[in-house]
Amino acid sequence: MASSSTSVVVSNKEKENKNTKKVTLKSSDGESFEVDESVAMESQTIKHIIEDGCANNEIPLPNVTSGILSRVIEYCKKHKEAAGESEPSVTSYTSNSTTNPLTEWDTEFVKVDQNTLFDLILAANYLDIKGLLDLTCKTVADMMKGKTPQEIRETFHIKNDYTPEEEAEVRKENQWAFE
Amino acid sequence: MMSHLPVEIITEILSRLPVKSLLRFLCVSKSWYALIKHPDFIKLHLHRSIETNRDRTLIIGKLITGVPRYFFSVHFPTENHFDNAFKLHQPLYRRGKLVEILDYCHGLVCIHHWIDEIAIWNPLIRKYRMLSKEPILKPSGFTYSKSSKIGFGYDLCNDDYKVLRVTAFYNIGQPLKEFEVKVYSLRSHSWRKIEDQWPKKECSISSNSVSLNGALHWLIAENTYTPYDTDLTDFPRGAECLLAFDLGTEKFRVFKTPVQKEVGLVTRLEVLKGQLCFIVSADLGAESVWLMKEYGEASSWTQVYKIERGSVPWTFTYCKPLMFSENEKKVLLDMHQLFQTKLVWYEIEKKRCERVKIQNLPNWFCTAICVGSLLLLDGDNVIDPAEQKKKRKRNESPSEVPNPNLLGKQ
Numbered sequence: 001m002a003s004s005s006t007s008v009v010v011s012n013k014e015k016e017n018k019n020t021k022k023v024t025l026k027s028s029d030g031e032s033f034e035v036d037e038s039v040a041m042e043s044q045t046i047k048h049i050i051e052d053g054c055a056n057n058e059i060p061l062p063n064v065t066s067g068i069l070s071r072v073i074e075y076c077k078k079h080k081e082a083a084g085e086s087e088p089s090v091t092s093y094t095s096n097s098t099t100n101p102l103t104e105w106d107t108e109f110v111k112v113d114q115n116t117l118f119d120l121i122l123a124a125n126y127l128d129i130k131g132l133l134d135l136t137c138k139t140v141a142d143m144m145k146g147k148t149p150q151e152i153r154e155t156f157h158i159k160n161d162y163t164p165e166e167e168a169e170v171r172k173e174n175q176w177a178f179e
Numbered sequence: 180m181m182s183h184l185p186v187e188i189i190t191e192i193l194s195r196l197p198v199k200s201l202l203r204f205l206c207v208s209k210s211w212y213a214l215i216k217h218p219d220f221i222k223l224h225l226h227r228s229i230e231t232n233r234d235r236t237l238i239i240g241k242l243i244t245g246v247p248r249y250f251f252s253v254h255f256p257t258e259n260h261f262d263n264a265f266k267l268h269q270p271l272y273r274r275g276k277l278v279e280i281l282d283y284c285h286g287l288v289c290i291h292h293w294i295d296e297i298a299i300w301n302p303l304i305r306k307y308r309m310l311s312k313e314p315i316l317k318p319s320g321f322t323y324s325k326s327s328k329i330g331f332g333y334d335l336c337n338d339d340y341k342v343l344r345v346t347a348f349y350n351i352g353q354p355l356k357e358f359e360v361k362v363y364s365l366r367s368h369s370w371r372k373i374e375d376q377w378p379k380k381e382c383s384i385s386s387n388s389v390s391l392n393g394a395l396h397w398l399i400a401e402n403t404y405t406p407y408d409t410d411l412t413d414f415p416r417g418a419e420c421l422l423a424f425d426l427g428t429e430k431f432r433v434f435k436t437p438v439q440k441e442v443g444l445v446t447r448l449e450v451l452k453g454q455l456c457f458i459v460s461a462d463l464g465a466e467s468v469w470l471m472k473e474y475g476e477a478s479s480w481t482q483v484y485k486i487e488r489g490s491v492p493w494t495f496t497y498c499k500p501l502m503f504s505e506n507e508k509k510v511l512l513d514m515h516q517l518f519q520t521k522l523v524w525y526e527i528e529k530k531r532c533e534r535v536k537i538q539n540l541p542n543w544f545c546t547a548i549c550v551g552s553l554l555l556l557d558g559d560n561v562i563d564p565a566e567q568k569k570k571r572k573r574n575e576s577p578s579e580v581p582n583p584n585l586l587g588k589q
Contacts, residue, residue: 122184153208161208
C-alpha cells in the first residue's frame with residue numbers, strides 16, 4: 001500500500017517537472033524572460049538551439065529587444081495553449097476565419113504602431129515563427145492593398161528612382177489597374 | 180522603414196498581395212519592379228494564391244451562336260459568396276466567332292477559336308500570348324484528316340506551359356490511322372513535333388482533354404463503323420481507354436477506365452480534387468463520377484458520387500464538377516442543359532441541389548477557375564476596342580482640367 005502511494009507521488013512530480021521545464025531568453029537590452037520550453041520551441045530557431053544542446057542556462061537573442069520579445073512570448077504562449085485545446089477536426093471545418101477562435105485575438109495583437117509591426121516581422125523572421133510571420137506580413141499586406149504607388153512610398157519611406165517618363169511607361173504597361 | 184527591411188521580408192509581404200495591387204506597385208521603385216517580375220517571385224506568389232484561394236474567380240465564356248464578344252468574371256472569395264458578373268474582354272475577339280475555353284491552370288486560361296486561333300490568357304491581369312500558326316503536314320498514303328484536338332497543361336519537369344495538338348489521318352474503311360502530334364511551348368514561343376508514336380493507332384480521341392501531374396489526358400476509343408457513320412465524321416464509339424501524354428518525358432501511356440462505355444452513354448474526363456475524374460452520363464440527368472485515387476493505378480478508380488435521375492429538379496446533358504466544398508459534402512457543378520447552363524451546389528449524401536444565383540450571368544456558358552497569378556506578366560495587353568474608342572474621344576476633346584491619360588505621353 002505504502003509503496004504504491006509513493007510511486008504515485010513520484011510519477012506526478014515527474015509529470016510536473018516535464019510540464020514546467022523552463023528556458024530563459026535574454027533580449028538585446030539585457031532583460032531575461034523565463035518561459036516554458038514548449039512555448040519557446042514555437043520558434044524553430046530556439047528549438048534547434050535547445051535540441052543541439054547549446055541552451056545552457058540562457059539563450060541570448062541579440063536581435064530582439066525586450067519590448068518585442070515580451071510580445072513574441074505572449075503570441076507563442078497564446079498559440080501554444082490554443083493548439084493544445086482545439087481538436088484538429090474542428091479547425092479543418094472553419095472556412096470562415098471568424099469562427100477560428102484565435103482570429104480575434106490575433107487581430108487585436110497586431111493593432112500596434114508601424115515600427116512595432118515591422119520589428120515583430122523581423123523578430124518572427126529571425127526566430128522562425130511561421131504563424132507570427134504569416135500574421136504580421138499579412139497585416140502589412142492588407143494595409144497596402146488599396147494604395148497608390150505614391151502612398152506606398154510615403155508610408156514606407158521608399159525612394160522613387162524612376163524618372164517621370166520612366167514611371168509613365170511602367171504605368172502604361174498596366175494602365176487599367178490604376179482606374 | 181520598409182526600405183530597411185531585408186529583401187526576403189519585402190518578398191514575403193508582397194507575395195501576400197492580390198494581383199491588381201502588385202500591378203500598381205511595379206511603379207513604386209525599380210527594385211520593386213525587378214522583384215515583382217522575377218520568375219521566382221511569380222512562382223512564390225502563385226503558390227500562395229493556390230494555398231489561400233486568393234483572387235479566386237470564375238471565368239465565364241458566353242456560348243452563343245452569334246457574337247460572343249465578352250467573357251465574364253465572377254470573384255468568389257468563399258464558397259458562399261459569389262460577386263456579380265463583370266464583363267471581361269478576351270483576346271480572340273472577332274465578330275461572329277465562337278471562342279471556347281479549352282482548359283485552365285495556375286491562373287492561365289487557354290482559349291481557342293476552332294484550332295487555328297489559340298491563345299493563352301491570364302484574365303486577372305489582362306495579358307495574353309497568341310500561339311503562332313503551325314501547319315499540319317499530312318503524311319503520304321493518307322487521304323483524309325480529322326479536325327485536330329488540342330490540350331493545354333503545365334509541364335512540371337520544365338516549368339513550362341504547353342499546348343499539344345493531335346491530328347489523325349485516315350483512309351475510308353481502314354481501321355488504322357496515322358497521327359501527327361505537335362507541342363507548343365510558352366517558354367520558347369514555338370512548335371515542335373513529338374517523336375513518340377501514338378500507342379493505339381486503331382483508336383482516336385473521343386473526349387475533351389485534361390491536364391494533371393504534368394501530363395495531358397484524353398479518352399480514346401476504337402472506331403467502329405456502322406451503316407450510319409459517314410467516314411468523314413466518324414465518332415469513335417468502340418472500346419475506350421485513357422491516354423496520357425507526359426509533357427516532360429514526351430511519352431504516351433495508356434490506362435484503363437473504371438467502366439466500359441455502353442451505347443447511349445457519354446463519357447468525359449475532368450480533374451477534381453487534384454485527381455483524374457471520369458464521368459459517365461446517361462440521357463437526361465444521371466451521372467456517375469469516379470476518381471483515380473492513385474495516379475497511374477487503374478485499380479484505384481473509386482466512385483465518389485452519383486447523380487440519379489430525379490434527385491435534381493432539372494434535366495441536364497452533363498454536369499462538370501468544378502470543386503468540392505471545404506467539408507467535401509457538396510460539389511459545385513457547371514450543369515449543362517440545352518442552350519442553358521446553371522451553377523449548382525449538389526449535396527452528395529442528401530442528394531439535394533442548391534442553385535447559385537449570380538447577377539448579370541449569361542444564360543449559356545462554359546467555365547474556368549482562376550486564382551491570382553502573375554504568369555504572362557510580360558505578355559501582350561488585352562485591349563478592349565470599346566475602351567480604346569473612349570480614350571481616343573477623351574484625348575481629342577479639349578478640357579481645362581489636365582487629363583491624367585495625357586500625362587507622360589509625348
